[in-house]
Amino acid sequence: MTPAARISAAIEVIAGILAERRPAADVLTEWGRRHRFAGSGDRAALSSLVYDTLRRRASAGWIMGQPAGEETPRALVLGMLHLARGLDAEAIGRLCDGSRFAPEPLTDEEAARLAGDTLGEAPAHVRGDYPEWLDAPLARVFGDDRAEEGAGLAGRAPLDLRVNTLKSDVGKAAQQLAHLDPVAGAWSPLALRIAPNADGKAPPLTAEPAYLKGSVEIQDEGSQLAAILAAPARGAQVLDLCAGGGGKTLALAALMDNAGQLYAYDDDLRRLAPIHERVQRAGAHNVQIRSPKGRAGTGPDVLADLEGRMDLVLVDAPCTGTGTWRRNPDAKWRMRPGALAERVKEQAEILDAAARFVKPGGRLAYITCSLLDEENVDQVRAFLARHAGFRALPPAEAVLALGERGIALRAAALERPEGLLLTPRRTGTDGFFVSLMVRDA
Known part of the structure; x- marks a missing residue:
């Protein structure tokens, strides 16, 4: 496919996403099935164009004079090419020349807008490329x-x-992956970072021997930090109450050096399904997976024997995911206010359920990948008001788990009495909120 044909395809895919309100990945997959002539390079380039357009939807629509909610797919892609790819009106015009498979030529108005001012007078939600209701x-x-x-x-x-210290170390893993030019993480001593290529595509890491043998796991540095700050002790009793696919479970197991007992639970068997293979590959021998029995709320309590026994309970709470928009840019435009209210209710219920497992003197780690106070500091304050026996651990104490790096992380993150908020702008990680609470002895 020519560059112009790829732009036409991006306009087509964006049209499907806007019309059907479906995840971008699903629409791209469907497009690939209908256009089997497109090679892997074409599909990667198309995906990059689509995701970059979704990342810059508000600002691209703004510079093209499109009211929010009424943007045309063509205007969004053209605006993105200017804002995200740095192409001027003349360069975009050469791609949109109306030839076979190319977009139609630019109108005079389109050319003028692409040549004019950009975002100087735009409101905050446009410059920040997020839905106006979240402002x-x-x-x-x-x-x-x-x-x-x-x-x-x-x-x-x-x-x-994340380098899995049960099987390797940072130096060995970096050497195994030297052809991908990894660099050490800024905060986590276990992190290696690989930059995306020009199209924004990451290498096929899951085909690498280091991954297949369990030496490394794919995990954002912010997620790694959340596990480190939770500070699971070697030999401790730990419950990962919302384990999902097991990312933080595996991080905790390595931090515990396979000593003690780590219980992994999730109330959704579908989310929990990948954990079995991942635990085996990682060599995490201290993990006991507890699966729910029967439909939610109808089966036996498979965690009853853990009540009041846990040194650490980790709650990686379901949330709106506002901190992961770099990886899921279409999600921010599909998010609605009702979703926030639903998540807030669910988080409070999970926190209350978690409290019964924390032993006197034990810790409760509350983590979200959200930036919103409603899901973060408000939840912690409300929990502490409901549970007088708990107190928030000051971030100045929590960061000691990272040593000197923790002092620097505290300075970079947004600190609140209830916890630390990491963001791409401040810490170069996904958005994460981490709060540690201690139960009175």
């Missing part, structure tokens, strides 16, 4: 910096790896 919640957290924080979330995400 007030983000202003509550970041104030006048919310547009810059949003812009950080509109960038491309790197590929972060």
Whole structure:
């Protein structure tokens, strides 16, 4: 496919995403089935164009004079080419020449808009490329910096790896992956980072021997930090209450050096399914997976024997995922206010359920990949009000788990009495909130 044909295809895919409100990955897969002539390079380039357009949807529509919610796919792609790819009106015009498979030529108005001012007078939600209804919640957290924080979330995400110390070390893993030019993480002592290529595509890491043998796992550095800050002790009793596919479970097992007992549970068997193979590959021998029995709320309590016994309970709570927009840019445009209210209710219920497992003197780690106070500090404050026997651990104490790096991380992150908030702009990680609470002895 020519570059012009790829742009036409991107306009077609964006049209499907906007019309059907489906995840971008599904629409791209469907497009690939209908256009089997497109090679892997074409599909990668198309995916990059589509995701970059979704990252910059608000700002691209703005410079093209398109009202929010009424943007045309063509205008969004053209605006993205200018904002994200740095092409001027003349360069875009050469791609849109109306030839076979190319987009129609630019209109006079399109050319003028692409040649004019960009975002100087745009409101914060446009400069930050996030839905307008989220402007007030983000202003509550970041104030006048919310547009810059949003812009950080509109960038491309790197590929972060966690070195599995049960099977390797950072030096060996970096040597195994030297052909991918990994660099050490800024904060996590276990992190290696691989930059995406020009199309924003990460290498096929899951085909690498280091991955297949369990020496490395794909895990954002912010997620690694959340596990490290939870500070699971060697030989401790730990419950990962929302284990999902097992990313943090594996990180905890390595931090515990396979000593003690780590229980992994999730109330959704589908989310829990990948954990079995991952635990085996990682060589995590201290993990006991507890699966729910029967339909939710109808089966036996498979965690009853853990009540009041855990040194650490980790709650990686379901959330709106606003901190992962770099990796899921289409999700921010499909998100609705009702989803926030639903998640807030669910988080409170999970926190209350988690409290019964924490032993006196034990810790409760509350983690989200959200930037919103409603899901973060508000949840912690409300939990502490409901459970007088718990107190929040000051971030100044929590970061000691990272040593000197923790001091620097505390300075970079947004610190609140209830916990630390990591963001792409501040820490170069996905957005994560980490709060540690201690039960009175």
